[in-house]
Amino acid sequence: MTPVEQWRANQEYLDNALLRGDKFRLATPINQVREGSFYQQELNYLYDKGYQVSSDGSWLLKITK
Amino acid sequence: MKSIQIDAFLKAHGFLLVKNEVSDSFGDYYTVFSNGVIKLRFIKDKSTKAVDVGSALCNNEVWYDLSLVKNMLYCDDQLNVALTFEQYQEFLVANIDRLNSLFNYDSYKTTIEKLKELQNQRTKQMFPWFKPPRD
Numbered sequence: 001m002t003p004v005e006q007w008r009a010n011q012e013y014l015d016n017a018l019l020r021g022d023k024f025r026l027a028t029p030i031n032q033v034r035e036g037s038f039y040q041q042e043l044n045y046l047y048d049k050g051y052q053v054s055s056d057g058s059w060l061l062k063i064t065k
Numbered sequence: 066m067k068s069i070q071i072d073a074f075l076k077a078h079g080f081l082l083v084k085n086e087v088s089d090s091f092g093d094y095y096t097v098f099s100n101g102v103i104k105l106r107f108i109k110d111k112s113t114k115a116v117d118v119g120s121a122l123c124n125n126e127v128w129y130d131l132s133l134v135k136n137m138l139y140c141d142d143q144l145n146v147a148l149t150f151e152q153y154q155e156f157l158v159a160n161i162d163r164l165n166s167l168f169n170y171d172s173y174k175t176t177i178e179k180l181k182e183l184q185n186q187r188t189k190q191m192f193p194w195f196k197p198p199r200d
Contacts, residue, residue, distance in 0.1 A: 001091065003111070003112035006091065006111050021136060027067075028093065030188055030192065030195060031181075031184040031185055031187070031188045032114055032128075032130075032184065033191060033192075034130055034190070035132075035144075035145045035146060035147040035149070035187070035191060036113060036147030037110065037111075037113045038110070038111045038113065040191060043192065044192070047192070052194075052196065053195060053196070057091050057197075063166060
């Protein structure tokens with residue numbers, strides 16, 4: 001799989017989870033995310049979809065306005 | 066530098082292979098070497114290849130991106146710049162003695178504190194939207 005294909009597969013997985021209203025457990029703390037990684041891309045994607053890191057830093061939660 | 070050469074370089078500097086794990090998915094892997102002072106982790110995670118460093122004196126699995134050590138040594142404030150795998154290896158080869166000094170018994174605690182601070186600064190640069198928890 002090319003990186004673009006990998007990201008598409010990831011995005012599809014995330015979109016399905018978004019439709020279910022899932023919250024996301026952060027397996028790696030945000031301060032250990034590597035520049036240019038898929039993980040960085042995933043976090044930015046979910047932030048654009050209205051998610052924010054929980055106060056304890058362990059989850060990505062949908063912010064209700 | 067090719068992986069076979071970096072293996073030879075590490076062996077010549079007293080490193081031993083500690084762990085070698087290969088995943089079925091995306092060809093991911095991680096390989097850990099240690100010389101008793103430093104441990105080095107070579108990673109391929111999906112499309113990302115990188116090198117992490119940790120203290121072999123701490124009995125834990127805490128790792129720091131080697132690019133942050135580069136930022137620290139060169140006093141570079143631009144922390145959200147990805148290194149290529151070749152750049153990681155070049156830095157490692159050129160600075161192996163400095164790395165040993167940074168992680169020796171007298172220095173490793175100070176080094177780790179600085180790296181933690183750089184991690185937090187990098188997070189602010191990478192994720193301007195992130196609101197860190199308040200103490």
